Amino acid sequence: MIALRQGALEIRQFLRSREQVVFTMAFPVLMIVIFASIFDGEIGGGVRFTQYFVTGMIATGLMTAGFQALAIQIPIERDRGVLKRLRGTPMPPWVYFAGKVLMVAFIAVAETILLLVVATLLFDLELPSSGRLWLTFLWVAALGTTACTLCGIAFSSLARTGRSAPAVVTPVALVLQFISGVFFVFTSLPTWMQQVAAVFPLKWMCQGLRAVFLPGSFGAQEPGGSFELGTVALVLGAWCVLGLALCLTTFRWTTRRDG
Amino acid sequence: MSDAISVRGLRKAYGGTDAVSGVDLDVRPGEVFALLGPNGAGKTTTVEILEGYRRRDAGEVRVLGVDPAVGLSGGPAARAWRARIGVVLQGTGEFDELTVGEVVAHFARFYPGAEPAAAVIDRVGLGAKARARTHTLSGGQKRRLDVALGIIGRPELLFLDEPTTGFDPEARRDFWTLIRDLAAAGTTIVLTTHYLEEAEALADRVAVIAAGRVIAAGRPAELGGRADAAATVSWRTPGGGVERAESATPTALVAELASRYGGEVPGLTVTRPTLEDVYLRMIA
Structure with missing residues (x-):
C-alpha cells in the first residue's frame, strides 16, 4: 500500500515536470519517424523496414525509461539530500525502489503505446496478430524493463555526483544501442560486436521483440538460427538477479562527501 | 528515567584524521540541548552518528536506549527506532513538483503514530502555503517545511541541525516559540546552531565541541564560569x-x-x- 502511494507520488512528480514528459514521450516517436522516413523500403519478403526498426525503438524507449532515467535521476536526488531525508524516516528502503519501479512501468507503458499508435497510423506498422504474440510482447517488455530498472538503480551508485551522472550513463546507453541492433540490422554488424552485445540485455530485448513484430520465418536469419525466446528469458532474468543483488549491496543513501 | 542520549568515549576518524576524539555527552529526557562549536569541530559528525547516518569507530552510544548504528541497516529494528526520532538536516532536498500538503501527508504515512498533516502544517506556520508547490517557497518557508517533516511522526527526540540559518529575526522568534511548545509537550530536542543567542534562548544545557572533544558543558548562564x-x-x-x-x-x-x-x-x-x-x- 505504502509502495503504491510512493509510486503514485513518483508518477505525479514526473507528470508535473513538463519538459521531462515531453522529451521522454517524444524521443522514441521522433526516432521512428526519422528511421521510417529514411528506410521506407522492404527488408524482404514483403516486410517493411518499419517492422524491424520499431522493435529497436521500443527496446530503446524501455531502456531509457528504466536504465538511463534512473541512473541519472537517483544521483541527483542523492546530491540534493532527498535520499538522506527519506533514510531518516521509518520508510522501509524497498518502498523507495518500488516507487521508482512503478514510475518506470507507467512511463514504459505510456511511451510504448504512443510509439505503436504513431507507427501504425503513419507507417502502416502491422501489430501482432495473435494472443500468443501479444503475450510474448508483454513478458519480453516487462522482463526487459525490470532488468533495465534494477540495473539503473544499481548504476546510480557509480556516479559521484548528480552533475557527472549523465556523462557516466549516456555513453553506456549509446554504445549499447549501436551494438545491439537498434540503429542497424543486427546481423549486419561485425560478429565480435554481436558477441559483445549478447552479454547485455538490450540485444535480447530487441530480439524478443523481433519475434513479436516479424514473421516467424525471419527467425532463421537470427544469429542463433531462431528467435531463441528461451535464451531471451534466461539472459534478461539473469540481469534482473544481478541488478537486484547490486542494488541491495551497493546502494548509497548519502553522498561520498557525507560518508 | 534513563537518559535520552548517552555517549561515552565516542571516536570517529576519516582517513587517519580524528574528527571526533573521545566525546562524552548526556541528554536528559525532555530537555533542550544545544551543541555549539566551530565548523569542522566534529559537531556534525557527532550528530550524524547519533542520527544513525554514520558508523563510529569506538565508544558507547545509546539514543532512546538503542544503539543508533541500527539506523544504517534499514531493517525492522531501524524502523521501530526511526519512528521515535525526528531529524531535521541541513539543506536537504525538497520535492519540487509536489505541494506542501502532499509532501507532509506522504511523510505522515511513514510513521505509525503521525499527527494529521494539516495540523502540523498550521503549527509550523505554513497553513497559507499548503497548496503551494515546494519550489515556490522562500528559504525560511522551506526550513519550516523541513521542521514539519521532522515532527510529523510525533518524535520523542528531535534533532535540529542549524535550523534557523537564513531566517529573518521575526521568523526566528516564531521558530523559537515552536521549539518551546514542542519542549513543553515533552519532546527532547538536540540542536546545533551558530547563533549563541539562540542557544541561550532555547537550551536548558549546552555543550561546546572543539577539535573533536567536549570542552565545556552546562547551563548557558553558567557556562565557563x-x-x-x-x-x-x-x-x-x-x-x-x-x-x-x-x-x-x-x-x-x-x-x-x-x-x-x-x-x-x-x-x-x-x-x-x-x-x-x-x-x-x-x-x-
Missing part, C-alpha cells in the same frame, strides 16, 4: 566621558556610585560576559 565572572560596570562621568570598571562585587560598586552621584547614576550599565564572549574565549 559565566555566572561568577567579573561584571563590567559603566557610567557617564560629569565631563561627558564614559568610565568603565571590572568588578567581582558590582552591587557594592553601584551603591558607592549612587551615593557619589546622590541618586541616579547617569548611563549606568552592569554586564556579565555574554555567552558569545565566553564561547569565543573557549574556542580560541
Whole structure:
C-alpha cells in the first residue's frame, strides 16, 4: 500500500515536470519517424523496414525509461539530500525502489503505446496478430524493463555526483544501442560486436521483440538460427538477479562527501 | 528515567584524521540541548552518528536506549527506532513538483503514530502555503517545511541541525516559540546552531565541541564560569566621558556610585560576559 502511494507520488512528480514528459514521450516517436522516413523500403519478403526498426525503438524507449532515467535521476536526488531525508524516516528502503519501479512501468507503458499508435497510423506498422504474440510482447517488455530498472538503480551508485551522472550513463546507453541492433540490422554488424552485445540485455530485448513484430520465418536469419525466446528469458532474468543483488549491496543513501 | 542520549568515549576518524576524539555527552529526557562549536569541530559528525547516518569507530552510544548504528541497516529494528526520532538536516532536498500538503501527508504515512498533516502544517506556520508547490517557497518557508517533516511522526527526540540559518529575526522568534511548545509537550530536542543567542534562548544545557572533544558543558548562564565572572560596570562621568570598571562585587560598586552621584547614576550599565564572549574565549 505504502509502495503504491510512493509510486503514485513518483508518477505525479514526473507528470508535473513538463519538459521531462515531453522529451521522454517524444524521443522514441521522433526516432521512428526519422528511421521510417529514411528506410521506407522492404527488408524482404514483403516486410517493411518499419517492422524491424520499431522493435529497436521500443527496446530503446524501455531502456531509457528504466536504465538511463534512473541512473541519472537517483544521483541527483542523492546530491540534493532527498535520499538522506527519506533514510531518516521509518520508510522501509524497498518502498523507495518500488516507487521508482512503478514510475518506470507507467512511463514504459505510456511511451510504448504512443510509439505503436504513431507507427501504425503513419507507417502502416502491422501489430501482432495473435494472443500468443501479444503475450510474448508483454513478458519480453516487462522482463526487459525490470532488468533495465534494477540495473539503473544499481548504476546510480557509480556516479559521484548528480552533475557527472549523465556523462557516466549516456555513453553506456549509446554504445549499447549501436551494438545491439537498434540503429542497424543486427546481423549486419561485425560478429565480435554481436558477441559483445549478447552479454547485455538490450540485444535480447530487441530480439524478443523481433519475434513479436516479424514473421516467424525471419527467425532463421537470427544469429542463433531462431528467435531463441528461451535464451531471451534466461539472459534478461539473469540481469534482473544481478541488478537486484547490486542494488541491495551497493546502494548509497548519502553522498561520498557525507560518508 | 534513563537518559535520552548517552555517549561515552565516542571516536570517529576519516582517513587517519580524528574528527571526533573521545566525546562524552548526556541528554536528559525532555530537555533542550544545544551543541555549539566551530565548523569542522566534529559537531556534525557527532550528530550524524547519533542520527544513525554514520558508523563510529569506538565508544558507547545509546539514543532512546538503542544503539543508533541500527539506523544504517534499514531493517525492522531501524524502523521501530526511526519512528521515535525526528531529524531535521541541513539543506536537504525538497520535492519540487509536489505541494506542501502532499509532501507532509506522504511523510505522515511513514510513521505509525503521525499527527494529521494539516495540523502540523498550521503549527509550523505554513497553513497559507499548503497548496503551494515546494519550489515556490522562500528559504525560511522551506526550513519550516523541513521542521514539519521532522515532527510529523510525533518524535520523542528531535534533532535540529542549524535550523534557523537564513531566517529573518521575526521568523526566528516564531521558530523559537515552536521549539518551546514542542519542549513543553515533552519532546527532547538536540540542536546545533551558530547563533549563541539562540542557544541561550532555547537550551536548558549546552555543550561546546572543539577539535573533536567536549570542552565545556552546562547551563548557558553558567557556562565557563559565566555566572561568577567579573561584571563590567559603566557610567557617564560629569565631563561627558564614559568610565568603565571590572568588578567581582558590582552591587557594592553601584551603591558607592549612587551615593557619589546622590541618586541616579547617569548611563549606568552592569554586564556579565555574554555567552558569545565566553564561547569565543573557549574556542580560541
